[in-house]
Each structure stands twice: as structure tokens, then as C-alpha cells.
Amino acid sequence: MPLPVITQAQTVTTPRLTTRVLTPGDPAGVPVLFVHGNLSAATWWEETMLRLPPGFRAIAPDLRGYGEADPAALIDATRGLRDFSDDLAALMDEMDISAAHMVGHSLGGGILWQMLADHPDRVLSMVQVAPSSPYGFGACKADGTPCFPDNAGSGAGAVNPEFAKLLAEGATGDETPFHPRAILNTYVWKPPFVPERMEDILASALAQQTGPQAYPGDAAPSENWPTVAPGKFGAINGMAPIYQTDPLAFTRAPNTPPILWIRGADDPICSDASLFDLGTLGQAGAVPGWPGDEVFPPQPMIAQTEAALAAYEANGAKVDRVVLSDCGHSPYLEQPGPFDAALHAHLAG
Template sequence: MPEIPVLTESRRIRSPRLETRVLFSGPEDGVPVIFVHGNLSAATWWEETMLRLPAGFRGIAPDLRGYGLADPRALVDATRGLGDFSDDLAALMDELGLARAHLVGHSLGGGVLWRFLADHPGRVLSLVQVAPASPHGFGATGPSGGPAFADGAGSGGASVNPEFAKLLAAGATGADSPLHPLSVLNSYVWKPPFVPARIADILASALAQHTGPKAYPGDAAASPNWPGAAAGAWGPINALAPVYHPDPLAFTRVAEKPPILWLRGAEDPVVSDASLFDLGTLGQLGAVPGWPGASVMPPQPMVGQTETALAAYEAGGGRVTRVVLADCGHSPYLEQPGAFDRAFHAHLAG
């Protein structure tokens, strides 16, 4: 396994579902706050945020299945949507003796937490969603919000640029082309010209992502629908395919509704209503020829879908706080830690 420098305490934890690296900060008897990272990422990304937690809180950040220093033999069954990740978190909490916790998710991790709240509502003290994936999944949704095509064409592993996947698998550390992992991070995952102080460690943890046809980018299936390939059955990107999210609003119907903080950057190009990683957007821009049009696959309104879901959550009695940070991209906790912490710590105090 690769070496990834740490600022916090690192342990290997084995639950009945997964053995993985888990990072810890704060007192062992503190109120637990579990941080769930996104794609092209690992627990490392949360370390500074964990170390800034207010007194009395215990930071906990696992490497998800398929990422970082998690057991590479543990695969993601994409046909369950994000269910493998949700079940892994519950098993980790059981292993650590935690009945409930505050949960914080970023990007893919936010998508995991929509599912976790639906599956395990009694275990959530509160939810912090940082630029979360839409509850509907990621990419290639139709006008109704479900998958544009019944086979999931245009989403999942089929939507990943193969050259980027090749460079990631090779562990490329340079920035010679826009498709090198470092170039993608610096162009899209935070707003230029910002670069995190720990960019070397952050890149190392991104390059530790598990790769292959059953990991990243996952498999794909031939399809008669545009763009000619559909979501496969394995890996975290396929797990985000809308075709595997048949009940995206399930979390809005839980009886016990913990408070939610939704925090995002105003200039996020990844999770947006015109995401540059969604084939609906790229087709509309003419970057991918043959687009079937907005009546079939419009740009996925990711922010709008989340807003609609959270409005339903509020209508059912839930409490939601919305914070949008100006001049900020996809990673607010890295880009604007002061503003992020003010909203985050106030949420924990409440």
C-alpha cells in the first residue's frame, strides 16, 4: 500500500464488512463527528478540518471502500447504488461502539450520506453536506430527474474520460496535460489559483484511489443509446449512476429528521446545474457529438435537485440551513476554512 503522510492519529480498523484506514482527532470520549470524503480523494483531505474541531468533539475519517488505504479486495457493488458505503459506515460505527454521530460528507461522500440517512436515521445527530452529489445520483438524468435512459447510458463508468483513468491508474504526478490528475484537481476541484498547502499529500491520497474494471472507472456496457455505453455493475462511479437510485427522496421521509447544513461554493464546476462532468452538459456544449437534446438528456440540475429534496425534507418537519460561499469552488473546507468553520461549528453547537 502507498504511504500517505498524516497529521492525525491513524489506525487500521476491521469491521465485519471492511478493513480500512481510519483517522482520529480529539478526545476519545468526545462527541463523534464522522467525515466522509469524495471521489478522487481519501480521509487525508479532512485532516485540517478535524484538527480545528471545537473542544469536546472527536473527529473520525475513514477511507471509503475503493479509496485510499482501504482493503483493495473489497469491491463496490454498484447495483446497490451507494448501499455498500452506507452499510460500511454503519458497521464502522458498530465496531467503534458509536450509537450516533454527526456526519459530514463531501461530493460523493454527500451522496453516501443521503443514503445513510435513509437507511439509518436514528444514528444521525446532524448532517453536514458539503457540495454533495445530488440525491438522484450523478450524470445523465432526464427531464423527470430519473435516468435519461433505462440502461443508464451516459452515466457511471461510461462517462469517465479513458485517458484520465489511464493516467490515474499509472500514478501520474505531473501536470503536462489537462487530463493529468493534478491538473484536474487544480482546475476543477478547487477554484484557481488556489492550491492547498498540503497538495503533495492530497495528490498522494487521490492517486491511492483503487483502479480497474471493478474499481475506478469501473466497467461499462454497450448501449444502443447515446453515447453508446451504459453504466456497469462495479465501482464507485457506477454506484452514482441514477439508474441505481430508484428512490432518491427516501431520506426526506424518515420519521426522525436531524438538522442538515448544506454548504457549497458558488462557483463549483463539479456539482452544479451545468456540471462539466455531466454528459448532458458536455453534449449541449457540443463537446461530445450526437447529443439527443434537452428533451432526452438535459444538463443535470444537480443543485436544483438537491434544493427540491431539501424543500421536501423541510415540508416534512426537518430543519435545513443553506450556506453558499462566494468566490469558492468544489472544496469549501479546503478553500475557505475560516468561513467553512464558522458555519460548521455553529451547526455543531446548535
Template sequence: MTQIPTITEARRVASDRLETRVLFAGPEDGVPVIFVHGNLSAATWWEETMLRLPEGYRAIAPDLRAYGEADPAAKVDATRGMRDFSDDLAALMDALGVTAAHMVGHSLGGAVLWQMLADHPGRVLSLTQVCPGAPQGFGGCKLDGTPCFPDNAGSGGGAVNPDLIALMKAQDRGDETPNHMRNVLNAFVWKPPFVPERIEDILTSALAQHVGEADYPGDMVTSDNWPGVAPGKLGPINALAPIHQADPMGFTKSGATVPILWLRGADDQVVADGSLFDLGTLGSVGAVPGWPGAEVFPPQPMIAQTEAALAAYEAGGGRVERVVLADCGHSPYLEQPAAFDAAFHDFLASM
């Protein structure tokens, strides 16, 4: 019987597109499962989940372009939406000799996997989407994904809190203000009072996000529309802007019918119909002055958007399972590992 290691192995892997750090666990001849991290994150976040996989699976988790220990010279062309990331994953699979894999995405990583299923459907055995970004993108759009303004003002790099960016540049690990990364994670990414046992490692990987006008938060342009800034053309946050999603429903048209597990926390504050990171929500509660009102700039209905896309996927013959964990925030695999594993492992076993 193949012996499964008790720690992950880290290696640098160079593909035709990107050199980055990749974590591995499980037998080399196991069925591959690729884990894709979210924003302000890195492969580190997945380590315990990787090690808990059932016997016979090979866990693989890369640091995405613009995150962690990925090549800092590799920038995200935001005008391609999620395609730089999904093409990087396909190239990594080529470099590792992986034809197809089960795939697990969290937050931004989930948005990457909608694109992966659209562009590389033959390489996906199944999708487990953990609090995924809506296929329509993030910020400043209506239910069908149409930007609230033609330039998609209110989304992209200009929507990121500049105080957080300054503290990230300083690599500040403190907790003196609400804008310190430690407090952002503890207040929003998991549901208080939960704090992960490995908070220091998780904080380190969050602060390893590549920062700058070409990275995070990316560039931005001034706008005559509220709140005065619109997405630029570089960096992962601009890549999430709805204006850069060429075909949000592409995965429903690719011919793919692989099973999808949509698993989320009931109390997620990040990807929600009233996300506290969406300027439509913040404007509606008076936190950002000058909000033009719900007719012009409503809070983005992220859950409703994902549900509509998955309903279309089901209508095309795809199978979708939905799991909502009570008393859980934006990181179910960290907050409720037993409940997460029960749903995820059962899903894998159903193939």
C-alpha cells in the same frame, strides 16, 4: 481538561464488512463527528478540518471502500447504489462502539450520507453536506431523477475520461496534459488560482483511488443510446448512476428530522446545474459529438434536485440551513477554511 492532539492518529479498523484506514483526532470521549470523503479522494483531505473542530468533539474519518487504504479486495456492488458505503459506515460505528454521530460528507460522501439518513436514521445526529452529490445520482437524468434513457446511457464508468484512467494507473504525478490528476484537481475541484498547501499529500490520496473494471471507473456496457455506453454493476462511479438509486427521496421518508447544513461553493464546477463532468452539459456545448438535444438529454440540474429534496425534507419537519460561499469551488473546507468553520461550528453548536 482533555488534551486535544495536534495531529491526526491513523489506525486500521476491521468491521464486519470492511477493513480500512481510519483517522482520528480529539478526545476519545468526545462527541463523535464522522467525516466522509468524496471521489478521487480519501480521509487525508479532512485532516486540517478535523483538527480545527471545537473542543469536546471526536473526529473520525475512514477511507471508503475502493479508496485510499481500504481493503483492495472489497469491491462496490453498484447495483446497491450508495448502500455498500452507508452500510460500511454503520458497521464501522459498531466496531468503534459509536451509537450515533454528527456526519459530514463531501461530494460522493454527501451522496453516501443521503443514503445513511434513509437507511440508518437513528445513527445520525446531524448532517453537514459539503457540495454533496444530488440524491438522484450523477449523470444522465432529468429533474425528477428519471434516467434520460432506460439503460441510463451517459452515466457511470463509461462517462469517465479514459486518458485520466491511464495516467492514474501509471501513478503519474505530472502536469503535462489537462488529463493529469494534478491539473484536474487544480482546474475543477477548487477554484483557480487556489492550490492547497498540502497539494502533494492530496494528490497522493487522489491517486490512491483503486483503479480497474471492478473499482474506478468500473465496468460498463455498450448501448444503442448516446453516447454509446451505459453503467455497469461494479465500482463507485457506477454506484452513483441514477438507475441504481432505488429511492432517491428515501431520507425524506425515513422519519428523520435531524438538522442538515447544505454548504457549497458558488463556483462549483463538479456538482452544479451545468456540471463540467456531466455529459449532458458537455454535449450541449459541443464537447461530445452527437448530443441528442435538451429534450432527450438535458444537463442534469443537480442543485435544483438537491433543493427539491431538501424542501420535501423540510415539509416533513426537518430543519435545513443553506450556506453558499462566494468565490469558492468544489472544496470549501480547503479553499475557505475560516468561512467553512464559522458555518460548520455554529451549526454544531446549535444542536
């Protein structure tokens, strides 16, 4: 892992997990908890945290399975994303934080849907940055129903094996489209943008823990297209729709903290035609044997999130929506000025 720009870094041990936590800002300030996404770590949030207004304290942990988190702490995918939300609640207990504003990116956004459902009293407000759908990621229909009963086409089996191999090897080049650097520069932000601290960003991505019980996790054989279904370990399996037992639980939370949903208009990952969803790839002819729209349509991730937030608003909540033009999957890295303006206004409100 690269040395952090933020000097306030510590190792925190809870009854659930030992991990690295970055904690810049006034220790007496209002806490803002930053939750990173897949292929990522707390490092990605450093500049955003340092730009917070006075009066706030930022907290950013390396999630279970990522960065400098204890590699012995596995992710039980059959619990969906609850291992992560329970880890965050335990971290808050250990740091004596009763409640916090929360900012989640991609997978981190999926974790925050679960956090609001399971620990609503810990959430002052939420900022969802290009979040995964509340229904999970991949191989499901508009109402969240898996395309097949075993959710074939989602989870670890949907991860490109060449990319997984290169990630496990710590490959730093970009000789093929499957190298981690190439994946970041093609999909995680909109080309030709490249972060100023690209080498640190890449190093923290390569610190992701790999293997059949980590990333991409295990897969189960299936008689359904594309012949693999989610296994039981790792974050990617944890995002499988089959393991999201009550995706809209957060919309019925007893308290309704305000939510800011901010995303890039050109996001190729969390979209209604995600290039990481086999429904989209099958429809485009990129994966042979696709069974068709009736059986396996592209997952409408934006439409699902919008419908869920509309239900949350019907429960009395306030939701703000910001879409940044000419921006991809990582607005806080790609367009820090507009992102900060929206974030800081949300926190001030």
C-alpha cells in the same frame, strides 16, 4: 499514502471492511464522522478535523475503494451507494458509536443521503459539502428519471479514458489537462487556489483503487448515445441514477436531524451545468452526436438537491443553506475560515 498530520490513525476491521481510520480529538467527545469524496481519502479532512472545537471527536475512514481500504472489498454498484452507508454503520458498531454528526463531501454527500434513509437513528445531524444530487450523478432529467432506460451516459463510461489511464499509472505531473494534478487544480477547487499540502492531497488521490472493478469500473455497451451505460462495479457506477432506487427516502426518515448544506458558488462539478455531465458537454458541442435537450438535458443537480431538501423541511426538518462566493467544489480546503464558522455553529446548535 502520505504520513498523516493526525497521529491518531488506526486500522479498523469490521465484518464488512478493513480500512484506515483517522480519529483525532477527545475519545469521550461527541463523534463527528467525516466522509470523503471521489478522487480523495480521509487525508483531505485532516486540518478540518484538527480545528474542531473542544468536546468533539473526529472520525474519518478511507472509504471502500479508496486510500488504504482493503482492495479486495469491491463495490456492488447495483446497490447504489448502500455498500458505503452499510460500511459506515458497521464501522460505528465496531467503534461503539451509537450515533454521530456526519459531514460528507461530494460522493460522501451522496453516501449521507443513503445513510439517513437506511440508518436514520445513527445520524445526529448532517453537513452536506457540495454533495452529489440525491438522484445520483449524470444522464438524468429534473425528476431523476434516467435519460435512457439503461442510463447510457452515466457511470464508468462517462469517465474520460485518458484521465483514468493516468490515474492508474500514478502520474504526478500536469503535462496534459487529463493528468490528475491538472484535474484537481482546474475543477476540484477554483483556480488559482492550490492547497498548502498539495503533494499529500495528490498522493491520497492517486491511492484510489483503479480497474474495471474499482475506478472507473466497468461499462456496458448501449444503443443509446453515447453508446455506453453503467456497469456493475465501482463508486462511479454506484452513483448512476438508475441504481438509486428511492432517492427521496431520506426526506421521509422517521427522525429529522438538522442539515447544513454548504457549497461554493462557482462549483463546476455538482451544479446545474456540471462540466462532468455529458448533458452539459453535449449541449456545449464538446461531445458529438448529442441528442438534444428534449432527450438528454444537463442534470440540474442544485435544483434537485434544493427540491429534495424542501421536501425534507416539509417533514419538519431544519435545513440551513450557505453559499460561499468565489469558491469551487471544496469549500473546506478553499475557504477554511468561513467553512469552519458554519460547521462549528451547526455543531453548537
